[in-house]
Amino acid sequence: MDNDKRQRRIKRLKKEIKIILLFLIIFPWVIVTVTAVNNKKLSKENAQKEELLNQYLEQMEMLSTSYETEEKTKEPEAAVLQGPKYNVEEMTKEEIEALSLSDEELYDGYRKVYLTFDDGPSSNTEAILDILKEYDVKATFFVIRREGREYEELYRRIVGEGHSLGMHSCTHVYSELYKDEDSFLEDTKRIRDFLYLVTGVESNIYRFPGGSSNRVSTIDMRKFASLLENEGIEYFDWNVSSGDASSPILSKSRIVSNATDNLEYFSEAMILFHDTASKVSTVEALPEIIEKIKSMDDTIMLPITDETNPIHHISVDK
Numbered sequence: 476m477d478n479d480k481r482q483r484r485i486k487r488l489k490k491e492i493k494i495i496l497l498f499l500i501i502f503p504w505v506i507v508t509v510t511a512v513n514n515k516k517l518s519k520e521n522a523q524k525e526e527l528l529n530q531y532l533e534q535m536e537m538l539s540t541s542y543e544t545e546e547k548t549k550e551p552e553a554a555v556l557q558g559p560k561y562n563v564e565e566m567t568k569e570e571i572e573a574l575s576l577s578d579e580e581l582y583d584g585y586r587k588v589y590l591t592f593d594d595g596p597s598s599n600t601e602a603i604l605d606i607l608k609e610y611d612v613k614a615t616f617f618v619i620r621r622e623g624r625e626y627e628e629l630y631r632r633i634v635g636e637g638h639s640l641g642m643h644s645c646t647h648v649y650s651e652l653y654k655d656e657d658s659f660l661e662d663t664k665r666i667r668d669f670l671y672l673v674t675g676v677e678s679n680i681y682r683f684p685g686g687s688s689n690r691v692s693t694i695d696m697r698k699f700a701s702l703l704e705n706e707g708i709e710y711f712d713w714n715v716s717s718g719d720a721s722s723p724i725l726s727k728s729r730i731v732s733n734a735t736d737n738l739e740y741f742s743e744a745m746i747l748f749h750d751t752a753s754k755v756s757t758v759e760a761l762p763e764i765i766e767k768i769k770s771m772d773d774t775i776m777l778p779i780t781d782e783t784n785p786i787h788h789i790s791v792d793k
């Protein structure tokens with residue numbers, strides 16, 4: 476009886492061991508299979524995603540290619556210039572004055588290039604002024620309000636050396652300047668009064684921080700533009716950008732090519748530069764830019780004056 480009992484126990488134990496063994500063999504296999512199936516599913520999903528991404532990229536590429544071809548078929552034409560009526564560069568100051576002509580008549584037939592510097596004065600203004608002086612070129616500075624003796628000297632030097640002094644707001648802080656019409660008007664009056672106090676010149680030219688086409692202002696820029704108009708102030712955007720604000724430091728060669736590569740397509744080119752402490756490559760690029768422009772036929776560099784045709788990114792009329 477006892478023996479029988481033992482035999483059955485052993486049998487049961489054997490059966491249990493078999494089940495455990497079987498389980499031990501089957502369980503990892505199940506795990507491996509399930510994981511493999513999952514992986515397959517995942518990789519399939521990834522493949523689908525990748526395919527979608529590729530399709531998207533292809534579409535983008537097609538879009539940009541069609542844009543490029545469209546651009547290429549519309550090959551821009553170089554500006555047609557009649558050639559200068561008066562060879563201003565060969566004339567003395569007295570000879571020019573004796574003609575008593577308006578700028579428009581005097582520079583008739585020339586391609587006009589305006590070098591404009593925003594955001595100064597800065598630790599680079601002096602170097603910029605030195606270069607302009609060396610090449611006998613007049614430019615335009617759209618300045619902000621900077622207090623302190625060394626800055627005041629720079630405002631005065633800009634004016635004293637025959638460059639145009641334009642306004643570019645007091646602080647260049649978009650959220651304050653473009654808050655509402657009152658704050659814009661207040662800021663404009665403050666920078667105008669400040670510059671008059673420092674230089675004796677009442678500036679009547681303006682460049683909007685970010686340009687009139689900026690997407691920062693939540694208020695329609697045309698409102699600010701008409702406020703300026705009411706104050707007898709003309710604003711100037713640009714049609715050529717040196718790109719010197721597009722990265723912390725753009726290489727000198729890129730600035731030179733951005734500023735000069737397409738000038739032949741313009742009869743009037745207003746080039747945007749920045750005069751801030753970090754824009755060292757702008758200063759380095761300036762001599763080459765001036766030399767290139769000087770080497771162009773029938774081309775003259777001028778400061779912005781009352782007679783300059785403004786470049787507007789937006790129009791006030793509509």
Ligand SMILES: [Zn+2]
Nearest residue numbers: 593594684685
């Ligand atoms: Zn600016």
